[in-house]
Amino acid sequence: MTDVLYVVGGGPSGLAAAHRLRSSDWNVVVLDAGARPGGKLQTIHRDGFVMETGAALLSSAYDSVLGLADEVGMRGALVPGASSLGIARGGDIHRIDTNRLVRDGLRTRLLPWRSKLRMARLLLDNRRVRHLLSFDDLSAAGAVDVETALEYCERRLDRDIYDYVVDSCMRGINGTSGAKVSAVEFFFAVNKVLGSSLYSFQNGMTSFVDALTAGLDVRSGCTVTNITERADGVSVEWSDASGARQVVDTPGCILAVPGDLVPGLVPGLPSDISGFLGRLKYTTMVNLNIALASRPPGLTGLCLQIPRPVSEGLFTISVDHDNPAARAPAGKGLVGLYTTSEWAERLILEDDDTVTRHVLAEAERVVPGLTGAVEHVRVNRWSRSLVYSRPGLYRELGEFTTQLPRDGRLHLAGDYFSSSNLNTAATAGERAARDLTHVLSTGVARVGACR
Numbered sequence: 001m002t003d004v005l006y007v008v009g010g011g012p013s014g015l016a017a018a019h020r021l022r023s024s025d026w027n028v029v030v031l032d033a034g035a036r037p038g039g040k041l042q043t044i045h046r047d048g049f050v051m052e053t054g055a056a057l058l059s060s061a062y063d064s065v066l067g068l069a070d071e072v073g074m075r076g077a078l079v080p081g082a083s084s085l086g087i088a089r090g091g092d093i094h095r096i097d098t099n100r101l102v103r104d105g106l107r108t109r110l111l112p113w114r115s116k117l118r119m120a121r122l123l124l125d126n127r128r129v130r131h132l133l134s135f136d137d138l139s140a141a142g143a144v145d146v147e148t149a150l151e152y153c154e155r156r157l158d159r160d161i162y163d164y165v166v167d168s169c170m171r172g173i174n175g176t177s178g179a180k181v182s183a184v185e186f187f188f189a190v191n192k193v194l195g196s197s198l199y200s201f202q203n204g205m206t207s208f209v210d211a212l213t214a215g216l217d218v219r220s221g222c223t224v225t226n227i228t229e230r231a232d233g234v235s236v237e238w239s240d241a242s243g244a245r246q247v248v249d250t251p252g253c254i255l256a257v258p259g260d261l262v263p264g265l266v267p268g269l270p271s272d273i274s275g276f277l278g279r280l281k282y283t284t285m286v287n288l289n290i291a292l293a294s295r296p297p298g299l300t301g302l303c304l305q306i307p308r309p310v311s312e313g314l315f316t317i318s319v320d321h322d323n324p325a326a327r328a329p330a331g332k333g334l335v336g337l338y339t340t341s342e343w344a345e346r347l348i349l350e351d352d353d354t355v356t357r358h359v360l361a362e363a364e365r366v367v368p369g370l371t372g373a374v375e376h377v378r379v380n381r382w383s384r385s386l387v388y389s390r391p392g393l394y395r396e397l398g399e400f401t402t403q404l405p406r407d408g409r410l411h412l413a414g415d416y417f418s419s420s421n422l423n424t425a426a427t428a429g430e431r432a433a434r435d436l437t438h439v440l441s442t443g444v445a446r447v448g449a450c451r
Contacts (some may be wrong), residue, residue: 001249004029005436006236007256008224008265011039012422013413014256015212016068016429021254022216023071024437030213031222031238037213040382041422043204044289048329050204051289053380055422056318056336057081060197062423064135064430072211074201079325081198084301088310088366089164093298101195115160122157129184130191135427138418139398141184148391149178149186168307169194171315174386174420175283176341177308185389188419198302202325227255227266229410252440254432256413256425258282258384266410276400280416283341285385286348288359289378292333295321296367299335306366313343314362333373337363341385352379387420406435 007018010032018028030037040054058065058078069075086093087110094110097103106116132141147155149170153162162178166186170178173189201207221241228235234253238246255262260282263274304317318336321328328334337359339347347355356377364371387393397417404412413432415425 001233001251003027004248004250006031006234006248006250006253008227008236008253009256009413010034010037010213010218010220011256011425012041012065013415013425013429013432014254015209015216016064016426017254017256017413017433018216018429019068019071019212020430020433021437024433026437026440028216030216030218031224031236032218032220033223035220037218037220038206038209040385041205041209043206044378045204046376046378047291048332049289049291049334050325050327051291051320051334051378052205052336053287053289053378054285054382055205056200056320058199058422059193060199061192062135062426064426065423068212068426069208072208072214074208074211077202077207078199079202079323081200081324082300082302082319082322083198086301086304087164087168088304088306093304095301098194098302099197110164111160115158118157118161119165122161125156126187126190129187133184133188133191133419135192135418135421135424136431137397137401138184138188138394139401141187142395142398145182145184145391145394147183149181149183151391152183152186153178163309164307168305168315171308171340172303172305174389175285175315175338175344176388181389182391182393184394185419192419192423200323200325224257224265227253227410229253229266229408234409252409252411252436254411254413254429254436256429256432259387259412259414259416262412270403272403273400276396277416279396281388281390282384283386283388284344284348285341285380285382286339286344286355286359287380288337288356289320289380290335290337290360290370291328291375291377292321292335292370292373293375294331294373295333296370296373299333299367304366310366311362313339314359314366315340317363317367332375335370344381348381348383352377355379387416389419407439409436409439411436 004027007014007030010030018030021028042053044051083099094108149166167178222238224238226237233251259277259280262277300322316338320334360371411432413428417428418424
């Protein structure tokens with residue numbers, strides 16, 4: 001048996017796990033199905049433009065990610081982002097400073113006064129639930145995970161608040177309608193994203209991935225087919241980039257892939273564990289990086305949020321050229337166009353030209369003149385973006401985590417242990433690494449813990 005530990009999955013969760021194992025003096029191999037590690041963390045440099053294909057910003061609440069950045073010497077590369085965002089309504093753009101939500105919320109004409117007064121109920125409800133919200137395990141909020149964000153608004157707030165605050169937030173963070181996701185998701189966003197400071201890496205997300213993987217044995221293009229846990233170790237079977245079949249016996253393994261893929265890789269999982277994982281559904285994302293010859297007037301700040309009454313399919317235009325990290329050449333513009341999961345499910349199979357034509361046409365309705373300034377476009381497709389946090393998911397998560405043992409040689413990590421985001425993924429990876437390290441250092445492994 002080799003003395004090397006294996007991590008399956010080279011996204012944020014797997015890389016966090018591998019880093020933590022390596023810092024505990026273990027030799028680690030990361031097997032990743034992609035052409036390069038990082039998952040949706042990828043930066044493209046072209047003609048002076050710096051374009052993020054997926055995640056672009058970090059919240060100051062992202063303690064695991066920021067801690068990792070410290071450890072790999074990247075904290076100094078973090079640049080504070082803009083805090084001003086625009087919200088479209090009725091042909092106007094209403095500005096909100098995320099660092100002054102209460103002040104700007106009272107001043108804005110985005111909502112009528114009756115709605116502003118009802119927002120006091122939201123603040124009260126938030127005080128009641130915020131102590132339940134955690135990146136580590138959101139099952140603590142299971143007892144209040146009983147309704148969608150829309151149902152919550154209909155019960156406690158009003159339609160204006162739903163359309164222009166709650167649903168706009170859900171679309172902007174989850175890429176899907178508040179009518180489909182748990183109200184818990186909105187409160188999580190309020191406490192962990194909105195109102196926090198935002199940062200980006202000076203040279204893009206890839207620079208962080210490169211620092212995290214420096215010295216790691218990362219093998220790309222690997223297709224893992226079977227993982228079997230035994231009393232004395234774990235057997236991992238995969239095909240490498242050349243198609244050659246490989247089998248290795250390792251003292252321990254961390255499986256950091258999308259949750260719905262886990263049951264197919266680990267035969268014989270208990271039904272309560274495989275059932276939860278198999279029921280996980282992921283949003284689809286199609287987003288475009290648009291390089292512009294000039295900067296559209298008024299398109300400044302962090303982003304422009306596009307509520308459902310303004311556009312069903314387009315939910316955010318990120319203003320990347322206003323990023324202090326210098327994402328575009330002087331005088332030129334760079335924006336990101338983000339489509340809802342529902343629209344992305346239809347767009348994802350279309351060719352780039354068709355996707356570009358449809359999405360730009362929708363953006364043109366909100367920012368006239370955008371199309372005429374386009375220099376080049378990059379289309380990004382993600383079939384698995386974020387976990388659909390349907391009502392009841394976090395109650396089920398509590399049952400799942402209760403049944404999931406932490407004293408075996410095979411451990412699970414991913415963004416499904418809390419609200420689906422980069423920091424949740426990293427937190428789960430670090431926790432899995434700590435649990436596995438404890439098992440291996442104390443020799444308390446239980447036979448077939450994940451079987």
